[in-house]
Amino acid sequence: MKIIKTKKFILRPMSLKDSKDLVKNMNNWKVIQNLSALPFPYELKHARKFSGKIEKEMKKELPKDYVMVIEIEGEVVGAIGAHKIVPGHKAEMGYWLAEKHWGRGVMSEAVTKFMAHIFSNFKLRRIYAKAYAHNKGSMRVMEKVGMQFEGIERKGALKNGKYIDCYVYAKTK
Numbered sequence: 001m002k003i004i005k006t007k008k009f010i011l012r013p014m015s016l017k018d019s020k021d022l023v024k025n026m027n028n029w030k031v032i033q034n035l036s037a038l039p040f041p042y043e044l045k046h047a048r049k050f051s052g053k054i055e056k057e058m059k060k061e062l063p064k065d066y067v068m069v070i071e072i073e074g075e076v077v078g079a080i081g082a083h084k085i086v087p088g089h090k091a092e093m094g095y096w097l098a099e100k101h102w103g104r105g106v107m108s109e110a111v112t113k114f115m116a117h118i119f120s121n122f123k124l125r126r127i128y129a130k131a132y133a134h135n136k137g138s139m140r141v142m143e144k145v146g147m148q149f150e151g152i153e154r155k156g157a158l159k160n161g162k163y164i165d166c167y168v169y170a171k172t173k
């Protein structure tokens, strides 16, 4: 399976062994509040269930989910995933990074590499992602990697008991 190395990080497929680091870096409300369908606190059982499922899924010939982790100095500090993959057509992307690494251009670079990889690997024509209305950082990442703003899904997400507008971005080929 694909491994991408840059000066800043290594991007490689997620495995069950990553669970401990996932908890360490995801169990942070500033991260979780921006991601859909995740429990808080985020515990080892949650990380094991998710990473185990992903590891298994990615062994299939046509996986529906494809998730790579961002590793810096031997620690898993983030992830980027393609979900609802329709080979030859489209996928939905999601990503997060540990707070200690924010603001250094890591995610813009990692998303660029990840998108190039999955466009080619799954012969995609469209990669889309949705950011909650308050998430200016994520919208900026999507602009920087060449995705275009398509519109707002009003009250498109239910998070923490509130309906939130979702900003939809996409890149097509």
Ligand SMILES: CC(C)(COP(=O)(O)OP(=O)(O)OC[C@H]1O[C@@H](n2cnc3c(N)ncnc32)[C@H](O)[C@@H]1OP(=O)(O)O)[C@@H](O)C(=O)NCCC(=O)NCCS
Pocket (backbone or CB within 6 Å): 030, 031, 032, 034, 035, 094, 095, 096, 097, 098, 101, 102, 103, 104, 105, 106, 107, 108, 109, 130, 131, 132, 135, 136, 137, 138, 140, 141, 144
């Ligand atoms: C959003 C997130 C992925 C950004 O990662 P990052 O590595 O810090 O992003 P980068 O350093 O590549 O920054 C990209 C751009 O966004 C800007 N940016 C980052 N955080 C920002 C914020 N909170 N508000 C406004 N702009 C912000 C940066 O200044 C940079 O723009 P610039 O180059 O024009 O200065 C990270 O903050 C995160 O994981 N947040 C929690 C989870 C999340 O929101 N995931 C996305 C769900 S849609």
